[in-house]
Amino acid sequence: MKQLTTKNLIAFLSLAVLCNLVLCSLAPAQETKPDTVLLNGKFFTGVASQPYVQAVAIRGERIMATGDTKTIQALAGPNTVAIDLHGSTAIPGINDAHHHFSLGPAEVDVDFQTLDPSWEQVKNGIVAAIAKNPPNSLIAVTIGFQVFGDTSVDRDALDKIAPNNPVTLGTFTGHAMILNSAALRFYNVSETQPDPLGGRLERDAKGRLTGTIREYALMNMSRAAADRIPDSEAIVQLRQQLEDEAKYGVTSIQELSVAMPPARAVSLLKAVPTQIRVRIVRMPGTTPAGRDVAEGKRMPAHPASLITVSGSKWLADGVGVEGTLTPRGAWKLPAKPPFDSLMADLPLQFPEAEYRTMLQETIDNNDQLLLHISGNRSAQTVLDAIDATGGKSIWDGRRLCFEHGDGIFPDQFARIKQDGIIVVQNPIHLAPIVPPGVVAFEKAQPLKSLLEAGIPLAFGSDAPVNPYLDIMFATNPGNRPSEAITREQAVIAYTRTSAYAEFAEKEKGTLEPGKFADIAVLSQDIFTVPAPDLPKTLSVLTMVGGKVVYKAPDPK
Numbered sequence: 103m104k105q106l107t108t109k110n111l112i113a114f115l116s117l118a119v120l121c122n123l124v125l126c127s128l129a130p131a132q133e134t135k136p137d138t139v140l141l142n143g144k145f146f147t148g149v150a151s152q153p154y155v156q157a158v159a160i161r162g163e164r165i166m167a168t169g170d171t172k173t174i175q176a177l178a179g180p181n182t183v184a185i186d187l188h189g190s191t192a193i194p195g196i197n198d199a200h201h202h203f204s205l206g207p208a209e210v211d212v213d214f215q216t217l218d219p220s221w222e223q224v225k226n227g228i229v230a231a232i233a234k235n236p237p238n239s240l241i242a243v244t245i246g247f248q249v250f251g252d253t254s255v256d257r258d259a260l261d262k263i264a265p266n267n268p269v270t271l272g273t274f275t276g277h278a279m280i281l282n283s284a285a286l287r288f289y290n291v292s293e294t295q296p297d298p299l300g301g302r303l304e305r306d307a308k309g310r311l312t313g314t315i316r317e318y319a320l321m322n323m324s325r326a327a328a329d330r331i332p333d334s335e336a337i338v339q340l341r342q343q344l345e346d347e348a349k350y351g352v353t354s355i356q357e358l359s360v361a362m363p364p365a366r367a368v369s370l371l372k373a374v375p376t377q378i379r380v381r382i383v384r385m386p387g388t389t390p391a392g393r394d395v396a397e398g399k400r401m402p403a404h405p406a407s408l409i410t411v412s413g414s415k416w417l418a419d420g421v422g423v424e425g426t427l428t429p430r431g432a433w434k435l436p437a438k439p440p441f442d443s444l445m446a447d448l449p450l451q452f453p454e455a456e457y458r459t460m461l462q463e464t465i466d467n468n469d470q471l472l473l474h475i476s477g478n479r480s481a482q483t484v485l486d487a488i489d490a491t492g493g494k495s496i497w498d499g500r501r502l503c504f505e506h507g508d509g510i511f512p513d514q515f516a517r518i519k520q521d522g523i524i525v526v527q528n529p530i531h532l533a534p535i536v537p538p539g540v541v542a543f544e545k546a547q548p549l550k551s552l553l554e555a556g557i558p559l560a561f562g563s564d565a566p567v568n569p570y571l572d573i574m575f576a577t578n579p580g581n582r583p584s585e586a587i588t589r590e591q592a593v594i595a596y597t598r599t600s601a602y603a604e605f606a607e608k609e610k611g612t613l614e615p616g617k618f619a620d621i622a623v624l625s626q627d628i629f630t631v632p633a634p635d636l637p638k639t640l641s642v643l644t645m646v647g648g649k650v651v652y653k654a655p656d657p658k
């Protein structure tokens with residue numbers, strides 16, 4: 103394969119300029135020929151007027167033409183590389199609009215078949231992990247409603263079964279954690295440290311830490327642990343994650359940079375170096391005095407050809423299953439769903455006036471604002487803050503993003519639409535977590551009805567990446583079957599609208615002339631395979647800017 107590197111591209115561009123100046127009429131034939139043609143495929147373009155084409159021609163880092171195989175083949179010159187897709191399905195490269203790198207200390211993960219194990223299972227899992235791992239290994243367990251809702255599970259209960267090993271019980275949402283005494287020491291959490299704004303280190307009546315840490319207090323703790331990981335090791339962790347993305351045909355990620363300050367993220371990504379496009383979105387922590395608004399503010403917008411820095415993300419609320427900032431145990435799941443009440447009543451992360459401050463600061467900095475909106479109250483508060491800071495005339499066009507948007511109810515659609523808000527949902531949230539026969543989320547967690555209301559819907563992973571698992575849930579949402587969208591709509595949410603969410607829709611997100619040649623050729627036809635097979639999809643050929651960044655090994 104002929105590959106065009108950045109250096110080659112610069113050389114090519116200077117040559118092109120020279121040709122224009124001196125030799126324009128004598129340009130050699132190959133100058134106007136594609137570098138690569140992909141033939142005999144089933145390309146989903148994402149363009150409404152021509153949703154499917156057979157072939158794509160690429161010159162430099164951009165798409166030169168699309169059409170049927172015969173037409174595209176006729177464009178090829180003697181030096182054009184032709185790749186026969188033999189009927190394979192291809193899509194615009196996936197753009198993960200809500201991505202988090204994971205960067206943390208080495209740990210022993212205790213997994214169960216369920217996201218909601220019982221305390222009995224958790225206890226046994228911890229004891230077994232301690233027995234078969236080196237002394238003092240960090241043991242990390244993922245828990246759900248049952249264990250988090252059981253207030254007898256705390257630091258002391260964990261100390262009894264794990265007196266020496268640091269043990270963390272992290273909720274699957276990532277918004278709360280229960281730590282034993284050794285883990286509090288491991289993470290440098292001191293008995294006297296004050297709560298940051300929008301975070302909580304829970305204490306008992308005597309003021310002693312119970313081990314439960316929430317929201318911004320947990321974010322700050324995890325960030326501090328990631329900061330201690332040497333760059334050499336961080337590069338290995340990030341490189342692995344980026345390689346995994348390319349195997350799924352992901353060509354762009356929008357990293358909500360919770361694990362690293364933007365400056366560190368950029369320097370690590372340059373060192374990796376990343377082969378796919380990464381947008382770094384500032385996601386600073388808080389201190390007892392307030393939000394850290396200075397973090398990343400002076401970063402250049404384009405620190406490298408594949409890296410951009412833009413936007414700021416804050417948590418407007420937490421998540422339903424943990425009641426966010428209320429004391430643990432004070433806010434329990436209703437004995438019987440519907441869960442709509444969860445989506446409606448979530449406490450806000452910050453005092454109400456802080457949202458107006460946040461919005462005004464976005465306008466003053468000409469920034470893009472991304473807000474974690476799980477519940478309905480936060481959505482309502484932000485919509486009101488929009489009105490208080492100028493309303494539609496100021497906000498439409500600024501592309502404020504509601505990240506998740508599970509708690510958006512139909513009565514808010516009109517305002518969301520008029521203020522030009524984008525909803526970035528994570529389809530994994532629509533996985534069937536409610537037992538059959540129980541009615542849940544009767545009005546919340548919209549997908550299809552957002553599109554019908556004309557509201558841009560983008561997708562992101564918010565979790566380990568598998569876009570095709572997400573497409574399965576978006577097209578078969580267990581929680582809300584009536585909100586199912588089509589597979590084409592799901593791919594558009596993960597490509598074209600994700601690009602729109604980062605103001606990059608003129609550059610990427612569809613397969614059409616002039617756009618970056620960011621393309622994923624897939625291992626199976628995601629538009630026709632049975633739904634349960636979707637998660638098995640992988641890329642066989644991933645291109646970023648016309649350059650192959652992943653190619654599956656040839657089947658033997």
Ligand SMILES: [Zn+2]
Pocket residue numbers: 200202358564
């Ligand atoms: Zn997230």
